[in-house]
Amino acid sequence: PLDETELDGTEPDDGYPVLLADWIKRDGLKCLKVKLRGNDERWDYERLVKVGQIALRHDVYWLTADFNCTVTDPSYVNEILDRLMIEHPRIYGMILYVEQPFPYDLERNQIDVHSVSARKPLFMDESAHDWHLIRLGRKLGWTGVALKTCKTQTGALLSLCWAKAHGMTLMVQDLTNPMLAQIPHLLLAAHAGTIMGVETNSMQFYPEASLPEAEVHPGAYSRREGMVDISTVQGPGFGYRIGEIKRVLPSPAARFGD
Incomplete structure (x- = not known):
């Protein structure tokens, strides 16, 4: 929930923050991702405004807008951005980039998105499975790539290389990486040259x-x-220092071979 008006009484009482403002204050957050529907223009616009106003009250610098692959017409995004620029220019200025508004299957949905990326940097996420698709995305007007180690470390590095060689900007995002998965995720971000650090949220979810x-x-x-x-990440094996981690694993579900 963003604020008290969205509470319904089912919230957990586990000692962790519930409201957005409390997370911002506890973790000192400076960048927020705004998750949108992509099929309800009024809801998406109001959500951006509401999160933006909370961000302004708590000294957050940047926002990103994630439309979750559900938009099929660039005018949907353009109209929201244009209205925001006119009615809430400060919040519009805080939007660092727009993330994957359009269907993830880029080859089947070859939408010209230059009009969106003329307004804000436009980042591929779900579509960026490999560098071949990033090449197609760049041709269609996408300007940035969200790298994820969950799509394999090698794939992320190949995508990084192609994107950088062709002037595309980068972010490293996670899929709520827990445990050891967090470490290569953060290491990739530390060396990739992203436009704004790293996205990481496992400590919240x-x-x-x-x-x-x-x-x-x-x-x-x-x-x-x-x-x-x-x-603290140092030494061999991605610097895990795995011998010092007292992780108790469950019994294997199956065994193969000797």
């Missing part, structure tokens, strides 16, 4: 999933002043 790893790498699993700290 399931904060206790990574407690054994956080004992060794506390800064990698908490956000303070809007940042994470990977200074």
